[in-house]
Amino acid sequence: MVLPNLLKPEQMLTKIKQITGFLVLAGTIVSCSPKNISTRYYFQNKKTLDKIETSYKQLYQQAPFNVGFTDREFKTLSLEIITDTLSFIYEFSLHEPRLKDTLFAYHLNAPAIIELINQLHSIRCAWIDRSDYYVDEKKHSLIFMSIKPVALKRPFAYSKYYVLTYFEQPQYFDSQGRLLNKRKLNELRKINGEIFKRINNKVCYTISGKFR
Amino acid sequence: MKQLMLALFMLFYLSPDSFATVMQDTVTKGQVTSTPEQALAFLDKIKDLEKSTHWPNIKPRLFLKNLRTNIDEPINIYPGKGTNFCGYGALTYLFLQDDPLGYAQLLLDLYHHGKATFRKTVFDPSPAIKTEAGKLKFKGMLDINPAEQMWYLTLAGHYKGYLNIFNRKYDPGDEDRFWASVNYAKFNRMARNLLHYKLKSRGADLVRPKSLDLYAYISEKMAKGQVVLFINNRIVHKKDHVTIKLGVPTHFIVAEKISIQDDLITLMYWDYGRKTQMQLSNSFLKRIVFGITQFTKTGTDVN
Numbered sequence: 325m326v327l328p329n330l331l332k333p334e335q336m337l338t339k340i341k342q343i344t345g346f347l348v349l350a351g352t353i354v355s356c357s358p359k360n361i362s363t364r365y366y367f368q369n370k371k372t373l374d375k376i377e378t379s380y381k382q383l384y385q386q387a388p389f390n391v392g393f394t395d396r397e398f399k400t401l402s403l404e405i406i407t408d409t410l411s412f413i414y415e416f417s418l419h420e421p422r423l424k425d426t427l428f429a430y431h432l433n434a435p436a437i438i439e440l441i442n443q444l445h446s447i448r449c450a451w452i453d454r455s456d457y458y459v460d461e462k463k464h465s466l467i468f469m470s471i472k473p474v475a476l477k478r479p480f481a482y483s484k485y486y487v488l489t490y491f492e493q494p495q496y497f498d499s500q501g502r503l504l505n506k507r508k509l510n511e512l513r514k515i516n517g518e519i520f521k522r523i524n525n526k527v528c529y530t531i532s533g534k535f536r
Numbered sequence: 537m538k539q540l541m542l543a544l545f546m547l548f549y550l551s552p553d554s555f556a557t558v559m560q561d562t563v564t565k566g567q568v569t570s571t572p573e574q575a576l577a578f579l580d581k582i583k584d585l586e587k588s589t590h591w592p593n594i595k596p597r598l599f600l601k602n603l604r605t606n607i608d609e610p611i612n613i614y615p616g617k618g619t620n621f622c623g624y625g626a627l628t629y630l631f632l633q634d635d636p637l638g639y640a641q642l643l644l645d646l647y648h649h650g651k652a653t654f655r656k657t658v659f660d661p662s663p664a665i666k667t668e669a670g671k672l673k674f675k676g677m678l679d680i681n682p683a684e685q686m687w688y689l690t691l692a693g694h695y696k697g698y699l700n701i702f703n704r705k706y707d708p709g710d711e712d713r714f715w716a717s718v719n720y721a722k723f724n725r726m727a728r729n730l731l732h733y734k735l736k737s738r739g740a741d742l743v744r745p746k747s748l749d750l751y752a753y754i755s756e757k758m759a760k761g762q763v764v765l766f767i768n769n770r771i772v773h774k775k776d777h778v779t780i781k782l783g784v785p786t787h788f789i790v791a792e793k794i795s796i797q798d799d800l801i802t803l804m805y806w807d808y809g810r811k812t813q814m815q816l817s818n819s820f821l822k823r824i825v826f827g828i829t830q831f832t833k834t835g836t837d838v839n
Contacts, residue, residue, distance in 0.1 A: 396777040410804070413814040450777070455617075458679040461598070472777070485776075505673070514674045517618050517712065534775040 365473055365486055366523050369447060376443050377467050377490045380452050383440065387432050391441060392451030392470075392535065393418075401441065404453075405430050418445060448472045450485060450535035457515070459506060466491050468515070470535035485535045489515060494525035503528050567833050569732045570637035575607045578640055590650030593670030594682040602683035603643060607636045613684060614809035616675035619711045621688045622807060623718030626764050626788040627726055628687065629806055630831060633762075634732055643683055646690060657694075657729050664706045665689045672711065677809060688716075695729075697722030720766050720827045723788060727764075731831065739766060739827030742784060750821050751801055755794055757830040763791040765805070766827030772814075785826035 366373065383389070388406040393399070394415070401423065405412045412430075416423040418441070427434035444452060451470045456463055467490040496504040498512070501522040505511040512519050516536070520528035585596040606613050610632035615625030631639050638654065645652035651660040669686040673679055692715065693706055699717040706715060718726075724737050736757070739745045745753075757763045769787035792811055793804035801821055804813040816824075 394774045394777075396779065402774070409811065411810055411812045413812060456676060457674070458677075461680050463680075517674075535777070536775050 365471075366488065366527065366529060372443065372447055373469070373471075373488065376440065376447075376449065376452070377469065377488075379436065379440050379443075381454075381467060381490075383433060383436055384454050387430065388454070389432065389437070390451070390453035391437075391444065392449070392453075393445070398445055398448060398450075405432070448474070453536065455515070457513075464492060466515075468536070470532065472535070485532050487516075487518070487520075487530050487532045487535075488523075489520060489528045491526045491528070495522075495528065497522045568633070569635035572607050572636045575636035575640045576604065578637055579604060579607070582644075585647075588647050588650070591647060591666050591669055591682075591686060593667065594647070594686060595670065598670075598680060599647060599682050599686075602681045603640055605681075606632055606683065607640060610636075611806065611811065612677075612809050614677040614681065615684070615688060616672065616678035616711070619675060619678070619688070620713070620716035620718070621678075621692070621711065623723045623726075623788045624688045624691045624716075625808065626790050626806075627691070627723070627730065628684075629790055630727070630731055630733070630762055630764070643687060646686065647683075655730060659690050659694050661690045661693050662706055664708075665693045668706070668708055675711075691726065692716040695722055695726050697725075718788070720785070723764070723766070723827075724829055727829065727831070733761070733831035733833060735829060735831060737827065737829040739825070741826065744822065744826050745828065750825055751794065751796055751818060754791060754825075754828060757828060758791055758794060761830050761832035764827075764829045764831070765789050765791055765825055766829070767824045768826065769824075772824055783823075785824075 390404040390406070392402055394402045399418050401416045401418055403414045403416065403423070403426070405414070405426075407430075414423075414426055416426075423441075424434050424438065427437055443449075449469055449471045451468070453468050454465055455468050456465050458464070468487070469490070470485040470487045472485055495513075496507045498504055498510065503513045503515075503520040503522065505513040515530075516532070516534065518530045518532050520530045523529055579600065582600065585600050587596055588594060606628075610629055613625060613628055613632065615621035615628075628639075642652055642654045642659075645654075646659060646661075650666065651658065653659070669689050670682040672685045678684055689706070689711065692711070695718075696704060697717070697719040699714055699719050699722075703710060703713060703715040710716060720737070720739060720741050724735055727733070728735055738748075738753075754763060754765070765788070766785045767787050767789060768781075768783060768785045770781045772787075787807070789805040789807045791803065791805050793802075793813075795802050799818060800815050801818060802813060802815050803821075804811055806812075
């Protein structure tokens with residue numbers, strides 16, 4: 325009769341260490357995965373996110389603009405000021421005095437926009453803009469926000485952004501919670517080529533490799 | 537990926553060119569081939585446009601409305617969010633400014649007969665393109681502009697370059713893929729075919745124009761005609777925070793105005809339904825510009 329090879333105590337210890345290491349790594353990957361973060365991020369940060377959306381919408385109505393951070397460190401700001409005839413693109417360092425001067429020069433609400441920018445910076449919001457979309461030839465608009473939460477910065481999830489869309493009207497969704505084009509058509513609506521999922525009737529999310 | 541690799545290894549002929557250092561900050565457009573008034577008068581004669589059997593998803597009312605808007609305000613033409621139609625858009629922007637009547641006649645010919653001939657070029661779009669035109673969705677304003685959908689799909693289906701080698705037959709969604717891509721030589725070929733301009737191009741798909749005072753060169757070209765720039769839009773219009781980006785051009789813009797002050801260049805350009813103004817350094821301009829095509833009217837100096 326041949327007995328199975330039993331591990332020696334030190335070999336057993338190494339094996340346990342390896343298994344523990346693997347489980348910790350797997351746990352880290354799963355806990356930081358885009359799927360997991362997307363289900364809770366909005367609700368954890370709802371107050372701040374909704375406040376940003378509301379103030380951006382109000383400021384946009386006064387004078388249209390888009391803003392975001394174009395570098396990994398969130399120190400370089402890209403500002404698009406949209407007028408009837410022309411869009412102006414500017415790049416500033418965060419807290420650069422030139423930013424305030426430029427906002428004043430275009431008669432924008434500089435204090436409110438700077439406060440908004442600080443809020444965007446605090447939650448690592450990479451971009452916010454307003455986009456138009458069409459349903460049955462009618463124009464609608466939505467607010468588009470992409471955030472790079474700290475958890476999404478971990479390994480294996482480097483280039484991902486948590487993208488939120490705020491609609492003006494309640495939207496239609498399929499049984500899996502995916503955003504539909506229209507109620508009657510079982511056709512998914514894509515925004516920037518991405519499929520979005522329901523958070524509530526007017527807010528949807530996706531995880532994307534692009535922030536705009 | 538294969539297509540990209542192939543593109544990376546295909547270098548194009550860099551045409552030699554001379555340049556002066558005359559500074560000029562606006563575009564000289566020259567004599568036009570036809571006027572918007574002529575084009576609108578032509579459209580006014582159409583009292584009742586019937587649904588085309590060739591283009592089952594194009595609504596005649598929207599089609600005519602789209603033609604009128606484009607002729608009235610070429611600045612508003614919009615090649616669609618997420619598509620690879622920017623090259624066709626830049627071409628159409630110039631076409632509408634120079635020969636709106638030719639544009640209207642060509643598009644109506646295509647609409648009525650399913651094919652059309654313009655300046656010896658025969659456009660005969662595939663059944664898949666005819667079915668798709670009018671159905672494109674989630675592309676912003678292009679969704680409600682069937683004439684533009686028809687035109688961009690027809691151009692992409694007709695003109696082929698090396699980027700289109702592996703995807704030559706249209707399938708729905710191909711407007712966002714290599715099927716619709718435009719390399720620099722293809723853009724210039726389309727422009728020579730369709731527009732009543734003389735062309736002078738400098739640059740290539742993967743090699744930036746070397747030994748050139750780019751600001752002076754572009755200014756000098758704009759002083760004598762329209763100028764289209766082929767640029768690397770990935771670093772101009774960033775969409776992610778990846779620091780190492782492929783140094784390839786992806787976007788066509790029409791230069792409208794250029795000036796310099798204290799080494800800071802102000803560039804105004806047209807793309808995607810609007811004019812944009814940005815400030816950039818000379819070195820950044822050098823990093824982004826891969827091709828410069830000048831369009832001048834016959835009889836004008838193109839040197």
